[in-house]
Amino acid sequence: MAPEKVLPGIYAVKVRRGYVNAFIIADGPLALIDSGLPGQARVFLKHIRAIGARPEDLQNIAITHHHVDHTGSLAPLVAATQAQVWVHSLDAPVTRGEKPVPGPNPKSISGKVLWPVIKRISPRQLPALKIDHEIADGQDLPIAGGLKAVHTPGHTAGHVSYLWPRHGGVLFAGDAAGHMFGRLGMPLGMFTEDMEQARLSIRKLATLEFDTACFGHGGVLKGRAHAAFRRYVEKMAR
Numbered sequence: 001m002a003p004e005k006v007l008p009g010i011y012a013v014k015v016r017r018g019y020v021n022a023f024i025i026a027d028g029p030l031a032l033i034d035s036g037l038p039g040q041a042r043v044f045l046k047h048i049r050a051i052g053a054r055p056e057d058l059q060n061i062a063i064t065h066h067h068v069d070h071t072g073s074l075a076p077l078v079a080a081t082q083a084q085v086w087v088h089s090l091d092a093p094v095t096r097g098e099k100p101v102p103g104p105n106p107k108s109i110s111g112k113v114l115w116p117v118i119k120r121i122s123p124r125q126l127p128a129l130k131i132d133h134e135i136a137d138g139q140d141l142p143i144a145g146g147l148k149a150v151h152t153p154g155h156t157a158g159h160v161s162y163l164w165p166r167h168g169g170v171l172f173a174g175d176a177a178g179h180m181f182g183r184l185g186m187p188l189g190m191f192t193e194d195m196e197q198a199r200l201s202i203r204k205l206a207t208l209e210f211d212t213a214c215f216g217h218g219g220v221l222k223g224r225a226h227a228a229f230r231r232y233v234e235k236m237a238r
């Protein structure tokens with residue numbers, strides 16, 4: 001099992017056949033963007049070995065937001081590696097297992113219909129975990145030679161996207177936007193706390209320069225990816 005190479009030094013880990021993506025940045029000590037669903041730690045460790053690294057080479061895990069498909073294997077991965085955890089201060093209490101995992105947006109009809117099913121399969125609370133670093137908007141993290149945290153609230157209040165200024169800029173959008181079936185779009189309404197804020201966050205991302213965009217859900221957008229964000233924002237305004 002090998003992770004998929006996105007660009008030199010970036011690998012996609014497709015959890016549950018691509019339901020959700022996490023990304024390994026292999027530039028010096030390893031870093032991970034997000035940590036998949038619960039029960040996937042072994043998959044991540046296999047992927048790390050497959051690129052010729054050891055579990056203890058994983059030094060940082062930068063979380064985009066507290067949802068369980070992005071934080072599910074965080075606690076066992078931290079236990080198995082040297083990793084320090086980075087998360088926005090507003091999403092830290094849920095990620096730390098201090099606050100219960102919130103339900104879907106009550107305004108969303110699909111959320112109302114599907115919530116009883118989701119409730120059965122998702123944990124009420126994440127396992128207790130020490131968060132090493134609570135991050136703020138615009139912070140430059142000492143990860144992979146510098147990784148910029150961009151606060152993109154809406155999907156959750158503490159959602160963060162990350163910009164790596166290599167290869168013409170690589171944006172890790174998390175769930176601030178989706179790229180399902182090759183179409184750039186809003187994150188799923190059922191799981192988005194505040195759609196209006198989510199729209200503003202996509203606008204914020206569209207002002208950045210990046211050639212590649214990686215998403216929590218959907219395929220990688222390569223080549224002038226920021227232009228696709230700008231077109232989407234223009235379309236939204238019409």
Ligand SMILES: [Zn+2]
Nearest residue numbers: 067155175191
């Ligand atoms: Zn999410």
Ligand SMILES: [Zn+2]
Nearest residue numbers: 067069175216
């Ligand atoms: Zn997600």
